């Protein structure tokens with residue numbers, strides 16, 4: 393057996409059952425060994441797509457994402473997706489073949505590349521050390537939630553290897569939050585009249601505990617965009633905080649006297665460059681990572697701890713004190729949230745442009761006609777707030793937001809990775825025409841996999857974000873505007889169904905597809921109105 397095969401077999405034995413990638417000579421054997429041992433290999437058409445699929449798969453399934461790439465260009469093609477994963481702390485293991493001879497065309501300093509984007513470089517240095525090397529890489533990816541580049545030098549891969557068991561390492565224990573910090577957080581909550589909880593991705597597994605604490609303290613519930621859906625269906629949920637927030641949510645959050653961030657960076661997006669946090673508001677941040685505390689916004693108290701454990705401990709402390717309060721919760725606020733808690737409920741006058749549909753009309757109509765059990769994946773661009781906020785999602789797994797690197801072009805591959813993780817849900821890829829055409833090769837992957845994906849392209853025939861950024865100042869826009877492209881026809885060329893939407897009536901074809909067998913993806917080329925920037929982009933420009 394080759395060392396390459398030993399690595400593949402061992403990973404399969406550890407439970408790796410999905411691998412995304414593009415196969416070349418350098419990763420041929422390791423990938424085949426994984427597949428022979430029972431893992432399903434998902435061949436993407438570009439390594440950039442494969443990396444994003446593996447990332448999205450990990451986010452939605454909660455399992456380790458695994459990516460397999462050829463040496464050199466296989467890795468460089470994947471770099472944008474790897475960067476997104478590294479910034480998002482996605483547990484991702486990249487099996488990358490490595491040319492170590494500097495004269496090889498394929499030679500580059502792969503470890504330096506990984507380090508440059510925040511991934512952790514590792515290497516199988518010899519057949520003899522393969523078990524330890526693999527164990528280290530696997531542990532770093534899973535226990536520390538890191539994106540790990542495991543270099544597989546070609547000569548080491550070809551060396552005779554043998555099947556091995558990975559050394560068993562106990563999981564790294566998560567330290568309990570300090571008792572004095574719990575007491576201080578309990579004091580602040582007991583004093584607060586208008587507490588708001590803001591949950592980020594670090595609190596995805598703490599929804600139950602945070603809800604319980606919010607009921608005891610009368611806190612309103614909100615999330616970062618990346619954690620959208622965590623409090624879905626809660627009477628006192630404000631949905632997303634930040635640029636995407638509804639006017640009602642933004643007002644209620646800015647009037648808080650205590651804001652507690654749970655596994656949430658409190659970055660410029662979630663706080664609207666700090667504008668949603670009043671000068672007198674007490675800010676407390678709970679995070680596993682001490683380095684995250686106060687990194688983006690001033691805080692009055694930082695608690696190092698797991699969100700669920702901390703919420704549980706604080707609830708216990710308040711119970712011991714006999715404290716229970718209605719806080720920010722009242723019948724009036726509940727009633728207000730029923731009326732205007734979702735963007736869909738905020739009245740607007742539809743923009744009129746001949747042969748084009750207002751993106752809000754489009755998004756609200758889609759929300760009505762799509763099944764509730766859905767996953768929404770959103771690319772970047774001016775359009776992004778519409779699908780992100782007008783389409784409801786069933787829970788936090790139902791919203792996949794690969795936006796830590798703010799790259800366009802990742803949305804389609806994100807949707808494919810998510811759909812592989814949750815085939816039981818209808819997956820929607822919401823894209824701008826720019827992002828769609830950048831990542832379009834993966835439509836073939838979606839067709840080949842038989843995914844019933846709904847690809848909705850908010851087509852303004854432009855890099856709308858740039859048009860709205862620079863247009864008002866009279867700059868030339870020739871480099872950011874494009875002639876019309878028939879994206880529905882492009883979709884048909886890949887083997888998808890395709891429909892062009894210019895009016896609400898055109899959505900009948902989408903309803904027909906939704907109610908059918910969904911054996912192949914549907915590409916919706918929605919020609920959207922384009923006179924004004926979206927509300928969230930206008931907000932973002934204010935912060936620039």
Ligand SMILES: Cc1ncc(C[n+]2csc(CCOP(=O)(O)OP(=O)(O)O)c2C)c(N)n1
Pocket residue numbers: 772773774775776798799800801823824825826827828850852854855856857858
């Ligand atoms: C990879 C990458 N290239 C360029 C940009 C800069 N950029 C941000 S938004 C945008 C335009 C996106 O256009 P489109 O996907 O059509 O969405 P729209 O803004 O028109 O809604 C560009 C080029 C980026 N964020 N990422």
